[in-house]
Amino acid sequence: MLRIGHYLNQFFAGIGGEEQASTPPSVRAGAIGPGRLLNTLLGPEGGVASTLVCGDNFFNEQVEAAAEAVRGWLRDVRPDLVVAGPAFAAGRYGRACAEVCRLAAEEGIPAVTGMHPENPGLLIYRQAYAVPTGNSAAEMAPALAAIAALARRLTGTAPLGPAEEDGYLPRGVRRPGMRPRPGAERAVAMLVTRMRGEPFRTELPVEPYEAVSPAPALPDLTRATIAVVTTGAIVPKGNPDHLKRCSETRWVRYGLGNRSTLSAAEFECVHGGFFNVPASENPNVVLPLDVLRDLAREGRIGRLVDFYCTTTGNDQRLVDCRRNGEEIAETLSRERVDGVLLVAT
Amino acid sequence: MAVISALPPLALQAGANRVVQGVKIEHVCGDPSLPPDADRALRRSIVEQGLRALTTDVQSPTVFGGAG
Numbered sequence: 001m002l003r004i005g006h007y008l009n010q011f012f013a014g015i016g017g018e019e020q021a022s023t024p025p026s027v028r029a030g031a032i033g034p035g036r037l038l039n040t041l042l043g044p045e046g047g048v049a050s051t052l053v054c055g056d057n058f059f060n061e062q063v064e065a066a067a068e069a070v071r072g073w074l075r076d077v078r079p080d081l082v083v084a085g086p087a088f089a090a091g092r093y094g095r096a097c098a099e100v101c102r103l104a105a106e107e108g109i110p111a112v113t114g115m116h117p118e119n120p121g122l123l124i125y126r127q128a129y130a131v132p133t134g135n136s137a138a139e140m141a142p143a144l145a146a147i148a149a150l151a152r153r154l155t156g157t158a159p160l161g162p163a164e165e166d167g168y169l170p171r172g173v174r175r176p177g178m179r180p181r182p183g184a185e186r187a188v189a190m191l192v193t194r195m196r197g198e199p200f201r202t203e204l205p206v207e208p209y210e211a212v213s214p215a216p217a218l219p220d221l222t223r224a225t226i227a228v229v230t231t232g233a234i235v236p237k238g239n240p241d242h243l244k245r246c247s248e249t250r251w252v253r254y255g256l257g258n259r260s261t262l263s264a265a266e267f268e269c270v271h272g273g274f275f276n277v278p279a280s281e282n283p284n285v286v287l288p289l290d291v292l293r294d295l296a297r298e299g300r301i302g303r304l305v306d307f308y309c310t311t312t313g314n315d316q317r318l319v320d321c322r323r324n325g326e327e328i329a330e331t332l333s334r335e336r337v338d339g340v341l342l343v344a345t
Numbered sequence: 346m347a348v349i350s351a352l353p354p355l356a357l358q359a360g361a362n363r364v365v366q367g368v369k370i371e372h373v374c375g376d377p378s379l380p381p382d383a384d385r386a387l388r389r390s391i392v393e394q395g396l397r398a399l400t401t402d403v404q405s406p407t408v409f410g411g412a413g
Contacts, residue, residue: 285372
């Protein structure tokens, strides 16, 4: 019989809503809330032996204390399987559930969660086994049924199949294996199918980019406030914020003061995805401050905003790109910037 | 917003609506192998293309000019 350790937030444990979100972790024997339905679904196959409850704010604000509580609980209970949530579309709960799955994996215990495919929780641990769920707790019964089915697969003897066959969200894991036909033949067959207008299925899904409608043209450049942004990782010499050479998740802003140019004595390029010596020797080749100052002085543009924003556009995850873009846009719009030049390296 | 890129096809693929052709990935806005004045003039022409892009209405992703 399968002994399950179940993780719940304060809401699903019946403690309370937002006002109880700072509740510290506590352990209850047996099943509570959704755990009871899980017991019913599993029947004689197994049940919830212990439930760990923690407030969403506590888990997300005191990450290390929460992780310590999860580890202690896992070592005390030694469950055969951990079930976290499901969290549906709840972001903080989703993060907690993904983190519980990660900690269980560290202890060698299989773990299953469930959440909406767009729940940001999966970003912190994409390798979690998560069944896709609807948006809200109205979907509790089908979500738990899917979790129970995946739990059986994970703890059973037969090897787990690919995500789409066994009903979990893709974990970004490629498993080497033999297929009856080589890749070249499969690719040509796929192309032929596509050209016939028939449905085909890619073997390598690419995350789609978002279509953004074009902004209207600036009516009068001579009155416009212009900003310059770059993915070229141009930073003050010494890289005070430790902008990473690749896989950066953040963006930074730096004041331009009254500089008429970016000198190699004061600025450098820390991008790790291209030969960055030319950009360190003359940062204007990436961030064209010198000519923007000329154009402002000549009255061709109204003014140049007195700072610039940068990140490292090198192996940055799409989700971080999107968030950085939104945050930079928000910053520039607060400064009443009318037009932006984005130099992409 | 106008994107200045050495690789306009990538910018277009990512959904940028105003794209300006830059020089090279390592020096999108200029060319350090040129004498300083020529480098600066080249940089100016690229930035001017960017400004022209900002003042031009586009309905769909559009590439503005070549460098220089």
